[in-house]
Amino acid sequence: MISAVLFDLDGTLADTALDLGGALNRLLAEEGRPAVAYERIRPIASHGARGLVELGFGIARDAPGFDDLRLRFLDHYEDGFCNQTVLFEGINPMLEALAARGLAWGIITNKPMRFTDRLVPTLGFSVPPAVVVSGDTVGVPKPDPRPMRYACEAMGVQPGACWYVGDAERDIAAGRAVGMRTVLADYGYIADTDHPETWGADWRIQSPLELLALLPPKQV
Known part of the structure; x- marks a missing residue:
């Protein structure tokens, strides 16, 4: 039995790489560094601010000044988080087909609420999500299983009756940890x-x- 399908956001429902890359390159320009090509940014986009700062500056996450760069990256993303972000082709027809089968759907993302809460309403979902869980909704992000459990509780479904769709290792790990099909x-x-x-x-x-x-x- 399946009651609901839950999705990651960046790289699964929405193509956010251009806006994430734009924020990174604005930060690099501010630091007098060369821009990074989109072809290098796209595969790293699901790794969020930390992964993109690592890519752009070539420094480890425990390097001095890393967290300051991460916070400044988020400020630049604030200035353009929905400029070029769009749904992937086929998302709305897929969601409509799920709804026609009586299946609910929702979002579990590591993107902070400051962006998720404003981005999701702009994306044009033809069927609204039953739940949206951000990376800071429960205080810990994926691969911790708590966001997955929170989403299921909010929807009134059991994890074993849910599927989770994502494009990163942490997505699969989080779904498996609570007994979802992935x-x-x-x-x-x-x-x-x-x-x-x-x-x-x-x-x-x-x-x-x-x-x-x-x-x-x-199911009938």
Whole structure:
């Protein structure tokens, strides 16, 4: 039985890489450093502010000044977090098909509430999410399983009756930790250095609409 499908946001529902990259390159320009090409930014976009600062500045997360750069990156993202962000092709038809089957859907993202709460309403979802859980909603982000449990409690469903779709290792780990079936979005932000075949997803899809073919026969 399946009652709901939950999704990551960046790289799974929405293509946010251009706006994230824009914030990084504005910060780099401010520091007198060269811009990073989009082709290098896209595979790292799901790693959030920390991953992008690592990429742009070539420093480790425990380096002096790293957290200041991260906070400044977020300020630049604040200035353009919905300029070029759009839903991936096929998202709305997929959500409409889920709704037609009586399945609820929701979002569990590591993006902070300061962005999620304003970005999600601008994306044009044809079916509104039943729940939106941000990276700081419960005080800890994925791969900690608490955001997953919180979403299920808010929707009134059991984790075992949910699927989770995401494009990062932490997505699959968090879903598996609470007993959800997991789907890896191969169309998302996966780097050449990643090894998704080791992450343990139940299924992998090349486009959002491929999810529909994985669903069990319609329940009556």
